[in-house]
Amino acid sequence: xxxxxxxxxxxxxxxxxxxxxxxxxxxxxxxxxxxxxxxxxxxxxxxxxxxxxxxxxxxxxxxxxxxxxxxxxxxxxxxxxxxxxxxxxxxxxxxxxxxxxxxxxxxxxxxxxxxxxxxxxxxxxxxxxxxxxxxxxxxxxxxxxxxxxxxxxxxxxxxxxx
Amino acid sequence: xxxxxxxxxxxxxxxxxxxxxxxxxxxxxxxxxxxxxxxxxxxxxxxxxxxxxxxxxxxxxxxxxxxxxxxxxxxxxxxxxxxxxxxxxxxxxxxxxxxxxxx
Numbered sequence: 001x002x003x004x005x006x007x008x009x010x011x012x013x014x015x016x017x018x019x020x021x022x023x024x025x026x027x028x029x030x031x032x033x034x035x036x037x038x039x040x041x042x043x044x045x046x047x048x049x050x051x052x053x054x055x056x057x058x059x060x061x062x063x064x065x066x067x068x069x070x071x072x073x074x075x076x077x078x079x080x081x082x083x084x085x086x087x088x089x090x091x092x093x094x095x096x097x098x099x100x101x102x103x104x105x106x107x108x109x110x111x112x113x114x115x116x117x118x119x120x121x122x123x124x125x126x127x128x129x130x131x132x133x134x135x136x137x138x139x140x141x142x143x144x145x146x147x148x149x150x151x152x153x154x155x156x157x158x159x160x161x162x
Numbered sequence: 163x164x165x166x167x168x169x170x171x172x173x174x175x176x177x178x179x180x181x182x183x184x185x186x187x188x189x190x191x192x193x194x195x196x197x198x199x200x201x202x203x204x205x206x207x208x209x210x211x212x213x214x215x216x217x218x219x220x221x222x223x224x225x226x227x228x229x230x231x232x233x234x235x236x237x238x239x240x241x242x243x244x245x246x247x248x249x250x251x252x253x254x255x256x257x258x259x260x261x262x263x264x265x
Contacts, residue, residue: 018177099182115219158243
């Protein structure tokens with residue numbers, strides 16, 4: 001029962017905050033709205049018993065990415081012009097609504113092979129086992145490390161004052 | 163009524179569609195990046211929901227979500243560096259005015 005109430009509260013907060021990102025005229029306010037949406041998504045992860053992912057979501061998205069976004073808004077000073085839309089508003093709305101309708105149709109009409117096993121509750125040891133185990137994801141992990149290194153160097157080079 | 167896989171998938175689809183609309187219509191490059199973040203979060207919800215309801219023992223969906231978060235962080239860092247660089251050179255980040263390579 002509590003899970004149902006929590007799901008609906010979190011889902012409504014997620015959707016309202018996500019709409020706020022699009023609707024708000026002020027770019028700074030839409031960044032704050034994005035942060036609310038990310039926190040609500042972390043709550044959804046907790047409901048799905050993905051505790052490690054919820055912590056990672058708070059640490060990486062809410063802690064790091066939102067700070068970088070707000071820093072970029074401050075640096076570009078474009079927020080004085082607000083957040084205008086281009087001429088594609090109506091076609092984009094139609095495309096998004098049709099896409100959402102198709103997605104919902106596909107989800108409802110698919111016969112999902114649900115598993116009855118209860119979820120593992122502390123997921124962190126199991127995730128570590130999966131990633132670093134014998135047939136795990138060590139190579140993708142190393143590639144992700146190389147990607148992060150390339151991003152650090154690239155961001156410094158691109159954003160540097162010449 | 164219990165909350166099943168369909169609820170999470172429809173929530174994720176709604177989040178993805180809102181992000182899609184924002185990514186197509188907005189003119190401020192930073193708002194476009196924020197919309198792409200919304201889309202990636204919708205995808206993450208779908209991955210974790212599949213991992214929870216269909217393969218609870220394997221956790222593959224959560225590992226995919228972790229890699230999506232890593233790539234999203236990389237994308238935001240490099241995207242905002244490019245936006246700051248463009249702003250420094252052209253004094254605007256309105257994507258309608260950044261049309262140097264358009265013919």
